[in-house]
Amino acid sequence: MATDASYGNALAGGAQTAPSRTALQIVHEWVTTVDHKKIGLMYIVSALLFLVVAGIEALLMRIQLAVPNNTAVSPEAFNRLFTMHGTTMVFFVGMPILFGFGNYLIPLMIGARDMAFPRLNAFSFWCTFFGGILLYLSYVAGSGLAGAGTAPDVGWWAYAPLTAAPFSPGHSTDYWTLSVLLSGISSIGSAINIVATVVSMRCPGMKLTRMPLLVWLYTVMSMLVFVTVSPLTAAQIMLMFDRYLGSHFFDTQAGGSAVLWMHFFWIFGHPEVYVLILPAFAFANEIIPVFSRKAIFGYPAMVAASVGIGFVSLSVWAHHMFTVGMSAGSNTFFVLATMAVGVPTGIKIFNWLATIWGGRIQFTTAMLFSIGFLFQFLVAGLTGIMLASAPFDWQLGNSYFVVAHFHYVLVGAILFMLFAAFYYWYPKMTGRMMSEKIGKWHFWLFLIGFHITFDLMHIPGILGMPRRIYTYEADRGWMIWNLIISGGAAIQAIATIVFVYNLVWSFFKGKVAGPDPWDAWTLEWAAASPPPPYNFPQTPVVESRRPLWDIKHPEDADAYYE
Amino acid sequence: MATSQYGLLTQQPLEPWELPSRGVVGMLCLILAEAAIFLIFVVAYIFYEGKSLSGPTPAEVLKIPIFSTICLLSSSITVHFAAHALKHNKTRQTSAWLAATVALGTIFIAWTGMEWYELIYKEGLTIKTNLFGTTYYSLVGLHATHVVVGLLMLSLSLAFSLLGWQTEKHYNRLEVLSLYWHFVDAVWVVVFLVVYVFGR
Numbered sequence: 001m002a003t004d005a006s007y008g009n010a011l012a013g014g015a016q017t018a019p020s021r022t023a024l025q026i027v028h029e030w031v032t033t034v035d036h037k038k039i040g041l042m043y044i045v046s047a048l049l050f051l052v053v054a055g056i057e058a059l060l061m062r063i064q065l066a067v068p069n070n071t072a073v074s075p076e077a078f079n080r081l082f083t084m085h086g087t088t089m090v091f092f093v094g095m096p097i098l099f100g101f102g103n104y105l106i107p108l109m110i111g112a113r114d115m116a117f118p119r120l121n122a123f124s125f126w127c128t129f130f131g132g133i134l135l136y137l138s139y140v141a142g143s144g145l146a147g148a149g150t151a152p153d154v155g156w157w158a159y160a161p162l163t164a165a166p167f168s169p170g171h172s173t174d175y176w177t178l179s180v181l182l183s184g185i186s187s188i189g190s191a192i193n194i195v196a197t198v199v200s201m202r203c204p205g206m207k208l209t210r211m212p213l214l215v216w217l218y219t220v221m222s223m224l225v226f227v228t229v230s231p232l233t234a235a236q237i238m239l240m241f242d243r244y245l246g247s248h249f250f251d252t253q254a255g256g257s258a259v260l261w262m263h264f265f266w267i268f269g270h271p272e273v274y275v276l277i278l279p280a281f282a283f284a285n286e287i288i289p290v291f292s293r294k295a296i297f298g299y300p301a302m303v304a305a306s307v308g309i310g311f312v313s314l315s316v317w318a319h320h321m322f323t324v325g326m327s328a329g330s331n332t333f334f335v336l337a338t339m340a341v342g343v344p345t346g347i348k349i350f351n352w353l354a355t356i357w358g359g360r361i362q363f364t365t366a367m368l369f370s371i372g373f374l375f376q377f378l379v380a381g382l383t384g385i386m387l388a389s390a391p392f393d394w395q396l397g398n399s400y401f402v403v404a405h406f407h408y409v410l411v412g413a414i415l416f417m418l419f420a421a422f423y424y425w426y427p428k429m430t431g432r433m434m435s436e437k438i439g440k441w442h443f444w445l446f447l448i449g450f451h452i453t454f455d456l457m458h459i460p461g462i463l464g465m466p467r468r469i470y471t472y473e474a475d476r477g478w479m480i481w482n483l484i485i486s487g488g489a490a491i492q493a494i495a496t497i498v499f500v501y502n503l504v505w506s507f508f509k510g511k512v513a514g515p516d517p518w519d520a521w522t523l524e525w526a527a528a529s530p531p532p533p534y535n536f537p538q539t540p541v542v543e544s545r546r547p548l549w550d551i552k553h554p555e556d557a558d559a560y561y562e
Numbered sequence: 563m564a565t566s567q568y569g570l571l572t573q574q575p576l577e578p579w580e581l582p583s584r585g586v587v588g589m590l591c592l593i594l595a596e597a598a599i600f601l602i603f604v605v606a607y608i609f610y611e612g613k614s615l616s617g618p619t620p621a622e623v624l625k626i627p628i629f630s631t632i633c634l635l636s637s638s639i640t641v642h643f644a645a646h647a648l649k650h651n652k653t654r655q656t657s658a659w660l661a662a663t664v665a666l667g668t669i670f671i672a673w674t675g676m677e678w679y680e681l682i683y684k685e686g687l688t689i690k691t692n693l694f695g696t697t698y699y700s701l702v703g704l705h706a707t708h709v710v711v712g713l714l715m716l717s718l719s720l721a722f723s724l725l726g727w728q729t730e731k732h733y734n735r736l737e738v739l740s741l742y743w744h745f746v747d748a749v750w751v752v753v754f755l756v757v758y759v760f761g762r
Binding site: 116117120188191192193195196197199200201202204205222223225226227228229230231233234235237238241245246247248249254255256257260264267 | 579581582583584587588591592594595596597598599600601602603606609610613614615689690692693695696697699700704
């Protein structure tokens with residue numbers, strides 16, 4: 001463990017006493033900032049706000065489905081709830097929170113002072129923030145189906161021709177299209193920024209082969225954003241042309257094709273899953289080695305597997321469309337491609353296990369969430385392989401089995417790694433540790449709630465319960481399962497409240513962290529906590545993958561072995 | 563063991579450290595993203611080819627735009643010369659080549675305007691008419707939008723050059739702009755082949 005003295009300079013940079021300012025000055029500073037750390041925090045906070053909103057929508061759906069023939073919400077409101085829940089979670093929670101962590105961490109990890117294009121960075125954040133506001137503005141400002149309210153109600157994938165002007169009168173679908181378009185522009189801007197930063201802003205000695213794996217994975221994720229979010233943007237433009245200019249892209253009456261929209265949407269939609277999961281892998285790559293007290297196992301294999309996932313994930317989209325009725329050749333291709341993506345993913349799981357193997361494991365809250373992630377991601381991958389088989393998908397496509405599968409990925413893997421990332425990097429961002437005691441409560445409550453909800457959700461799916469139904473008859477045999485699932489959702493809600501309480505409590509009362517509370521090895525821990533606006537008073541120079549290990553153990557520095 | 567004041571090891575001499583220009587990298591990324599957008603519109607055009615339920619068809623109304631294509635493609639050469647001249651701080655040459663680029667681009671966009679005028683008012687083809695109109699106007703229109711954006715930026719660069727505000731230290735920016743313009747031209751080659759050669 002290094003003494004604080006070796007960080008003397010870095011600390012001195014952060015310990016300026018700020019003069020007291022008015023609230024207006026503080027707001028002005030945040031609104032006009034181009035600092036990657038402030039923008040990163042704004043991404044994270046705005047995503048957390050939308051997470052709460054979309055979480056409440058999920059709870060309302062679970063209340064409605066808890067018992068048969070329920071009328072807790074109206075059928076129209078239910079359609080809006082699942083549309084808004086899905087759209088919000090993917091575009092205004094998942095993407096921004098992951099970009100937020102990337103924004104905050106990438107420049108620090110590669111020894112840069114800011115992102116390559118700071119103003120583009122601010123533009124991207126405000127684009128996605130106002131995109132989210134626009135989506136929710138539909139509740140008060142859009143005119144939807146006659147007498148049936150306002151918010152979008154076409155599902156998060158908005159299949160044609162339901163989105164055509166005659167079937168979706170009013171402006172609710174336009175709110176969906178425009179806000180998703182804004183989110184897409186923001187994502188492309190952020191991705192440009194990340195790639196340019198990684199290519200052009202690395203500190204001396206930070207070769208590509210020495211970059212932290214987090215930075216590698218964000219680079220792969222950004223490359224994926226270029227080729228997957230853009231098709232969605234193109235499809236949204238077409239949909240707007242259809243709705244406003246009377247063109248016929250998805251107008252089946254004039255020879256247009258509804259299936260084409262499905263292809264365009266899923267060319268985005270499936271790689272999007274990898275866009276969301278790669279940052280989760282990125283967090284795991286940083287957190288698991290530190291709490292196993294071992295360097296990551298198989299760094300080159302990890303990089304190769306990530307790039308491999310990037311490429312293979314581009315050729316799997318139509319596994320969302322087995323039930324549409326494609327040719328046998330197409331089905332076979334997409335079955336095999338989907339199963340092939342399991343290979344690089346499997347390599348990653350084995351590498352994480354090999355990293356933990358023989359390590360001196362520290363069961364901090366961040367590590368607990370990471371272990372939960374490993375197990376749950378494995379299960380989610382296995383149900384994914386099941387659904388990848390076309391005949392199995394014909395039976396269970398669009399059932400609660402599918403809902404359980406992808407929530408296992410999104411909650412069990414991505415959200416668990418996000419929680420781990422919060423516990424791991426919160427000290428860096430705020431200068432204070434999160435409470436481990438409250439954190440353990442959060443972990444166990446969330447773990448129990450998660451498994452009650454999403455393990456059991458597979459069962460009504462196998463029993464034939466379709467997704468997106470408003471209610472069901474009592475004699476279907478789904479009742480008891482749905483009741484328990486809703487109970488699990490309530491436990492998750494309580495765990496989330498515990499988490500939010502921990503965030504707020506630790507901000508004021510948490511233990512002061514110091515620059516390097518975890519005895520970690522990457523460059524962000526060389527800066528003060530929180531880092532000063534310029535990050536490093538002097539540009540760092542690195543000579544290995546673990547520069548801080550080299551400082552702490554000069555007699556056994558990694559630099560000698562590379 | 564010698565350590566810097568950061569504590570990071572510095573005992574080995576560092577190799578020279580130079581990284582690519584962030585502007586060029588950023589533009590290449592934007593081009594990749596834009597290429598994906600165009601790809602989707604081209605796929606839609608090819609997918610709907612010959613599937614219109616009513617006329618007019620491409621063979622009936624489209625003329626091959628040879629002259630305007632030559633103009634647009636040559637403007638790629640002139641913008642390259644403009645950037646090259648700026649690199650050596652020959653600002654008057656830069657202005658001349660930029661003016662030529664803007665002129666050639668304007669000819670192209672004017673030709674597209676006339677073509678659209680004829681299609682709309684003489685042939686009665688609009689974006690609403692049939693699938694050909696839908697896909698044709700959106701694909702060619704998306705490209706034309708990019709031409710207009712490029713022309714605005716090139717005109718701005720030309721104005722700065724004429725005012726003497728643009729010197730060799732701005733070379734990198736003009737290089738980034740010329741990359742964009744090359745991309746717009748390259749997309750036109752695809753659009754030209756798909757719409758006017760194979761699609762007729």
